[in-house]
Amino acid sequence: MGLGNETHRAAPTDGRAESASSEFARPVQSDEALLYNVLAFTAAVCRIPGARQSVEASDPKALYTPLLDCSPPELSSAFSELLSRGVITKAEAAFAQSELRRFRQETFFDAVRATPTLEYPRNISPQGLPETQIWRMLELLIASNRCQVTSGEAFARPVTGTHALPAEVVRQLSTRLKPNLPLTFAYNGVWDAVEAAGDCFLGLANHPSPAEGGAVVLKSATQSLQQALHLYRSAYFAKHGVSIDTVGIAGAATLDIPRPAILAPVNSTIVLSKAAALVGYGKDDIFLYELDEHYQADEGAVRETVERIHRSGRRIVTHLAVAGDAERGIAHDVQRLDQVVSEKCVYLGYRPPVVVDAAAQWLNFFMSEQSSAWDFRSDNDNIRAIIVDPQKIELPYDLSLLLLRDYRDLSVLVDHEQCPQPDKRFLLAQANNILSRGGEAVVAAYFYMLNQGLEGLRESRLQILAHSRMLADFIRHDPRYSLITEPQGSVIAWRLNSPDPLANWRFAQRMNAQREDKLLLSYNLQCRVRTAEELGRALRGDRSFDGIVAHFMEHNSARNVEYLIDRLKNDIA
Numbered sequence: 001m002g003l004g005n006e007t008h009r010a011a012p013t014d015g016r017a018e019s020a021s022s023e024f025a026r027p028v029q030s031d032e033a034l035l036y037n038v039l040a041f042t043a044a045v046c047r048i049p050g051a052r053q054s055v056e057a058s059d060p061k062a063l064y065t066p067l068l069d070c071s072p073p074e075l076s077s078a079f080s081e082l083l084s085r086g087v088i089t090k091a092e093a094a095f096a097q098s099e100l101r102r103f104r105q106e107t108f109f110d111a112v113r114a115t116p117t118l119e120y121p122r123n124i125s126p127q128g129l130p131e132t133q134i135w136r137m138l139e140l141l142i143a144s145n146r147c148q149v150t151s152g153e154a155f156a157r158p159v160t161g162t163h164a165l166p167a168e169v170v171r172q173l174s175t176r177l178k179p180n181l182p183l184t185f186a187y188n189g190v191w192d193a194v195e196a197a198g199d200c201f202l203g204l205a206n207h208p209s210p211a212e213g214g215a216v217v218l219k220s221a222t223q224s225l226q227q228a229l230h231l232y233r234s235a236y237f238a239k240h241g242v243s244i245d246t247v248g249i250a251g252a253a254t255l256d257i258p259r260p261a262i263l264a265p266v267n268s269t270i271v272l273s274k275a276a277a278l279v280g281y282g283k284d285d286i287f288l289y290e291l292d293e294h295y296q297a298d299e300g301a302v303r304e305t306v307e308r309i310h311r312s313g314r315r316i317v318t319h320l321a322v323a324g325d326a327e328r329g330i331a332h333d334v335q336r337l338d339q340v341v342s343e344k345c346v347y348l349g350y351r352p353p354v355v356v357d358a359a360a361q362w363l364n365f366f367m368s369e370q371s372s373a374w375d376f377r378s379d380n381d382n383i384r385a386i387i388v389d390p391q392k393i394e395l396p397y398d399l400s401l402l403l404l405r406d407y408r409d410l411s412v413l414v415d416h417e418q419c420p421q422p423d424k425r426f427l428l429a430q431a432n433n434i435l436s437r438g439g440e441a442v443v444a445a446y447f448y449m450l451n452q453g454l455e456g457l458r459e460s461r462l463q464i465l466a467h468s469r470m471l472a473d474f475i476r477h478d479p480r481y482s483l484i485t486e487p488q489g490s491v492i493a494w495r496l497n498s499p500d501p502l503a504n505w506r507f508a509q510r511m512n513a514q515r516e517d518k519l520l521l522s523y524n525l526q527c528r529v530r531t532a533e534e535l536g537r538a539l540r541g542d543r544s545f546d547g548i549v550a551h552f553m554e555h556n557s558a559r560n561v562e563y564l565i566d567r568l569k570n571d572i573a
Helices: 002-008 015-024 031-045 049-057 060-068 072-084 091-114 132-144 164-178 184-204 221-239 245-252 271-280 299-311 333-347 362-367 407-412 424-434 439-476 503-514 532-539 558-570
Strands: 216-219 259-265 286-289 316-323 354-357 385-389 401-403 481-482 489-498 521-524 545-552
Touching: 031 072, 031 091, 072 091, 132 184, 132 439, 184 216, 184 401, 184 424, 184 439, 216 221, 216 407, 216 424, 221 245, 221 259, 221 271, 221 316, 221 354, 221 385, 221 401, 221 407, 259 271, 259 299, 271 286, 286 299, 299 316, 299 333, 316 333, 333 354, 333 385, 362 385, 362 439, 401 407, 407 424, 439 481, 439 489, 439 558, 489 503, 503 521, 503 545
Parallel strands: 259 286, 259 316, 316 354, 354 385
Antiparallel strands: 216 401, 385 401, 481 489, 489 545, 521 545
């Protein structure tokens, strides 16, 4: 072994490496001693305080903890330097790195289990909690954090003057708690609050048993979609006895396994192709079905699309359904959609898992009791995941949640060799670190919702729905405009009845030039898209599919809507 023959090596010329070889080299007789010397050299190169004392103690594990405080680039640089100087061999470096990873996992799992439990509410009361109680919970959360490490970046950025309470919570969490850490075991100071927040959001999505579900914290709905596609693609290959992370997409293509496919409607999120590409799908692996005249899923088109997937030799790995798209605010009947798709797949012996993209509208639909067609409420356990976006409910934080019906789905994403059972605490804590950097944002959203209470949240949702219907009622009766869809949530889509191909664009530009109404309008080229052919034409700039979109938020008042209607009456090209 390399380290067992240090006296036969050429002395390194670099000062740090030379110090390492002269101070820490000794005969090696076992794997433990080999590991000891490799870690000793690495500690010396990284200039770890107390490295000499750890070496003198003749205990390899004494070197683990200080080395784990090094960043991955620092460790990589140290190993590269030792390899280039000939101090250690590649095999020895690989062995030491493997042991460090194993110890990191053990340390993390011990920390997860040892973290003291703090009691946070797992549901929202009707009236909400007083601010004094919210502040007390914040103090307990900060006091419970044992990892006061300044690292990472604060992603939640409150709007000044919007809401003092959540803004101060985020400030406190960002400056004092520091949950965004590179080391997985250092995240556990906020575990109880994140876990309670997850159960709370699962409850809002009508999960029959929130404690059995999982809530993964992410930065954006795009990340949630990417990880959902990754999750069920990995699960598909795992059922065939293949680890996609081991063989890779190219390797999987050579196996006798049907190629995976994604089924989605034409009004699915515009970032679907991007998220799919990030987990290895090509454009030919995404199959879009068309909508009917009411922008609901066309059942005949759904059946034909599923048959086309099967004729191509593929299997549907993820069925992405939409509950509130950004252009029209339409929510599809996901329960019925799953029945139609499953009927076409059952003869092949499978049911595609359903992922519901409800990012922008989920709370609007829930609070107005329109969610039964797509949430976790029914006995249909094939709806495996829901993507929700709390930043759309008064909270201007970069935050998204991937809500899972069964937390054990995460077992295909995280390395849980150290966990004998698919332990929820371990899997979700691992996932929250591997997949996210939004700890303080989800806690701020959670505290805000606790303070508002169900009645406060419902009142704001009903107010938004009333405002959207007020605008829709005017547009419906004005011959100069055409309402594209009936309002179901906070999105209103309409268009000008004008032969001018740039009319809608010019109109949106002129409306937005005056900001006093606090209601910005978006010009959109996909408002009237119902088919895959129309989608292609719209993306190529065919303006026959354009329109105007208004997305109502909590700060919009009835006066804002009345002012906009007055402008629509009098200010038209």
